[in-house]
Amino acid sequence: MRDYQNSDPMSRVEWRRLAKDGELATKNFREEKSAKIVMLVDAREVSDRKAEKGLPTGVDLSSYAARRVYMSLLRSRHQPGVVVPGVGPEQLRHSADSPDMAYISPGRGRRKRQKILDTLTDLQKSDKANESALKSRLHRLLPPGSQVVMFTPLLDDDLISTLKVLDQHGFPSTVVSPDVTCASSAGARLESVKRDLRLEEARKWAPVVDWQVTESMSMQVSKALRKVYGRDI
Numbered sequence: 001m002r003d004y005q006n007s008d009p010m011s012r013v014e015w016r017r018l019a020k021d022g023e024l025a026t027k028n029f030r031e032e033k034s035a036k037i038v039m040l041v042d043a044r045e046v047s048d049r050k051a052e053k054g055l056p057t058g059v060d061l062s063s064y065a066a067r068r069v070y071m072s073l074l075r076s077r078h079q080p081g082v083v084v085p086g087v088g089p090e091q092l093r094h095s096a097d098s099p100d101m102a103y104i105s106p107g108r109g110r111r112k113r114q115k116i117l118d119t120l121t122d123l124q125k126s127d128k129a130n131e132s133a134l135k136s137r138l139h140r141l142l143p144p145g146s147q148v149v150m151f152t153p154l155l156d157d158d159l160i161s162t163l164k165v166l167d168q169h170g171f172p173s174t175v176v177s178p179d180v181t182c183a184s185s186a187g188a189r190l191e192s193v194k195r196d197l198r199l200e201e202a203r204k205w206a207p208v209v210d211w212q213v214t215e216s217m218s219m220q221v222s223k224a225l226r227k228v229y230g231r232d233i
Contacts, residue, residue: 001025036079036106036143041066042152042159043123044086049155051180051188051213058153059086059123061178061213066151067120069176074113081106081146082116084123085134085159093118098141100133106146135162139169148173150206153180154198155191163205173206178213 001014003025014025047058056064066082073080083103089096094115097105104115135158142148148166152159154177166173177199181192202208 034077034079036081036146037073038081038083038106038142038146038148039066039070040138040148040150040152040159040162041082041084041120041123042086042150043084044158046156046158047086047153049153049180051182055180055213058155058178058180061180061211062151062153062176063120063123065176065178065211066149067117069149070116070120074108079106079108080116082119083134083138083141084119087119087123091122093122098133098137100137103138103141105141106143135165138162139165139171142171146171150175151178152176153178154195154202155180157198157201160198160201160205163202167205175202175206175208176211177202177208178211180213182213 001017005026017023017025041062043059043063047062050057070080070082081104083101085101087102089098089100089102092102092115094104097103102119104112104119148171150159150163150173152175154160154175163173163175177195179192179195181188181195199208199210
C-alpha cells in the first residue's frame with residue numbers, strides 16, 4: 001500500500017481503507033518471479049558415510065532434503081533442476097543434459113518432474129563419474145541468473161572449490177549440510193573438527209545450513225532458505 005496519487009487509476013484504490021480511516025491509498029502488486037534453482041546433491045563415495053550403524057548416510061540425507069526442497073520449489077512456481085556428482089550420466093533412467101555429469105536442467109512440466117525425481121531416487125555410484133567436470137564445467141551449463149542449492153555433508157574440500165567457482169561466475173549458492181560426524185568416537189570428533197573448518201570456509205562463498213540431523217530437517221532448512229529467498233520455499 002502507498003499514498004494515493006492523482007494519476008492512479010480508481011481500480012487500484014483501496015476502498016476498505018477509505019471507509020475505515022477516511023484516507024485514500026493505492027494497492028501495489030508485486031509480481032513473483034520464477035527462479036531457476038539447481039539442486040546439487042552430493043552422491044560421491046566420500047559422502048556415502050553414516051555417523052553410526054543404523055543411521056542414514058550423508059548421501060541418503062542429502063537426497064532426502066533435496067526431494068523435500070524440490071517439492072517446495074514446485075509449489076512456489078520456481079523452475080528446479082538437479083546435478084548429482086558421484087553418479088555417471090549413463091546411469092540415469094532418462095537422458096542427461098550433459099555428456100559429462102548427471103545434470104537435468106531447470107524447468108517445469110510432468111516429464112521434467114519425473115526426470116528429476118527419478119534422478120534423486122537412483123543415486124547409484126559410478127566409477128566413471130567425471131567429478132572434475134563439475135568444477136570446470138558446471139557454471140557453463142547453468143542458465144543465466146540461476147542459483148544453486150548444494151546438499152552435501154562436506155566430508156572433503158572438493159565442493160568448496162565448486163562453490164568458489166560458482167561465486168566467481170555470478171551464480172549465488174546455498175549449502176545444506178547434514179552432519180554425519182556426530183558419533184562419540186575419537187575419529188568422529190576429529191572429522192567433526194575438520195567439517196567445522198569446511199563450514200567456515202564455505203560461509204565465505206555462500207549461506208550455510210548446518211543441519212543437525214537429530215533435529216527436524218523441515219524447520220532448520222525452511223528457516224535458513226527463507227532468509228535466502230525472502231519467503232518459504
